[in-house]
Amino acid sequence: MKEKPILRKAEEFLQLFKKGEEFTKGLLQENERLRYRVAELEEALSQSENKTRLQHYEQHIKMLEEEIQSLKQRYRKVEEENRDFAKKYIEVEEENNNLANLYVASYQLHSTLDYEEVLRIVLEIIINLIGADRFAIMLIDEKSNDLTAVAAEGLDTGALPKIKIGEGIIGRVAKEGEGYFPDELVHTDNIDLQKPMVCIPLKIKEHVIGVIAIYSFLIQKKEFSNVDYELFNLLAGHAATAIFSSRLYTQSERKLSTIQGFLELLKDRK
């Protein structure tokens, strides 16, 4: 009878132990499940961080691309500005050279009062700065009112015909005071002394004193440049003034010398 309670107790303890075992097994399973869940959550969290980082990188790339575009635009603008500056620099250089040509021509024209020297300087300017080959300086003869050659290059001055005011191209330029220029420069060996390629009036204000008649240009001269027209204008005014004043000066010098000669003669007679 005494064995029964012990057995029952043992049975109860066994039952309790089994329950404990089951409970422990349940705890272990739960622990395993929770570990798995934690791993899942960690994975999810990691993926979420990657996605955020990716978005951040994408935004950064977009920003950099925009910056590249903006830099490219600025580069194009600067490049365009550089081209403009280079173009302006060339224009300024050209203008500078043209002004140098005009300055030298003007300086030389007014550097002397010697009539022959002024004529030589005008010839020099036309040859060296304009590039003319055959041409003549013709002045209006005060007595006959005809245009007469006073200096020439590549032509015999004496062989050049006298031209009446208003007659042909040369006479018309002298009458109207307007220059005669061709549309394009043509090289030819045959020249007509009545028909120059270019004819420039020599004017003091509106008063024409003569013309420069150019019949041909140096073979290397292919076209007229802006400075040629500037030089034609400069010659029209400055060469006219230089020729006119030097001629007057030379004439007055000659008269003065004659008068002085007479005075000396009178002194000797007394």
Add this chain to the structure above:
Amino acid sequence: MPNILVVEDSPTMRQLISFAMRRIEKAKVIEATDGVDALKKLSENQVDIILADINMPVMDGLKLVSLVRSNPSYKDIPVIIITTEGAEEDRKKAMAIGANAYLPKPIQTQELIRLVKKYLETN
């Protein structure tokens, strides 16, 4: 400081070329009116480049080039010919004598400055 010898009988051209050459930094321009005058200036100065016309009185540019090339002291000086003679045979003749470059008139001063700078740099 480069010394540039401008040999030209025409005062207009001489002044124009000298004017252009003075635009080269630190350049000193020495002027001569013909070949004989140029040889005198060569003996008196250390010249780095010669710019010479062909048609000149007393001694022309071609004679000057041949004398410069035959003189051991001057033979390496670059010579640029500036002339109204624009025909190809004139250019060939000048180059055969020993000119380094040939510029027909009317000259473009930018072109002349560029050419002079080139020879000054290479020399």
